[in-house]
Amino acid sequence: MSSKNTRAERRILIYSALLTLAFAVGGIALGHWVGSMVILFDGAYSLISLVLTLLSLLAATLIARPSSQRFPRGLAALEPIVIAIKATVILGLVCISIYSAIMAILDGGREINTFVATLFGLINVIGCAFGWALIAKKNQTVGSGLIQAEVLQWQMDTLISIAVLLGFISAWVLIQTPLAAFAVYADPVMMLLMAGYFLKVPVLMLKQALSELLNMTADHSLCSQVHQCVTELPAHKDVDLTVAAVTKVGSELRIDIDMRLEQQQLIAPKDIEQTRTQLNKKLNHLPYKCQLHLSLVG
Incomplete structure (x- = not known):
């Protein structure tokens, strides 16, 4: 806020x-x-x-x-x-x-x-x-x-x-x-x-x-909006983004996203930060303080 x-x-x-x-x-x-x-x-x-x-x-x-x-x-x-x-x-x-x-x-x-x-x-x-x-x-x-x-x-x-x-x-x-x-x-x-x-x-x-x-999953409407934002993000040829969890705690919306890499592939730190920036822009319309947690999954 x-x-x-x-x-x-x-x-x-x-x-x-x-x-x-x-x-x-x-x-x-x-x-x-x-x-x-x-x-x-x-x-x-x-x-x-x-x-x-x-x-x-x-x-x-x-x-x-x-x-x-x-x-x-x-x-x-x-x-x-x-x-x-x-x-x-x-x-x-x-x-x-x-x-x-x-x-x-x-x-x-x-x-x-x-x-x-x-x-x-x-x-x-x-x-x-x-x-x-x-x-x-x-x-x-x-x-x-x-x-x-x-x-x-x-x-x-x-x-x-x-x-x-x-x-x-x-x-x-x-x-x-x-x-x-x-x-x-x-x-x-x-x-x-x-x-x-x-x-x-x-x-x-x-x-x-x-x-x-208890960190239960946020309501269906919020989860749908988050999933839509992630889906609309420009695709990276070597990375597949998956929403792992969406929880709401007070005025914060905590979002865990898995960045699944293809076998033997590497991703540059600048690409991770670019993905984070793009996600934050997409989620900016939500009336919450969004906290993104990106996890690399092989």
């Missing part, structure tokens, strides 16, 4: 952290006031998101450092590590929320101030949608995995806020009917349905991060 993109990445993460702080304070304070576990969950999620965003900011700063003798391949692996931590924490919060919702239902539900809660829900939806759209748009030019994780967090927060708003509107409507006695179950049931639905978001984040940490 270029230094310009690195600076842009930091600015976006700082903006995300400040916006998250505002939602966290507002959600937790109002959740206590109106007695809504859903609003409390939303505030707690925002607070945890803030801590995780600060962790992402630290990781982005460390990743930007040049490789050293201690870390000869750089610190690109910090990105999937941070994403894995984020996914695990969010997954834990969702599981705790499911448990709390079940206990609230068994205890006879929870009464809430539906008017105040609905007003908060509307403001929250607008604010979260704005944050989600803005950060996603900015990441189109940066292409950062850390910011993409932020985008997923804001997407999840926006959808949570929409579910909260619809749930409070439903509770208010229910109070106006002969079924008003069941309105106390609206908050925990809404929490249960919402948390259950969003289980898949941190699970997918964790799966992707672990695949990178």
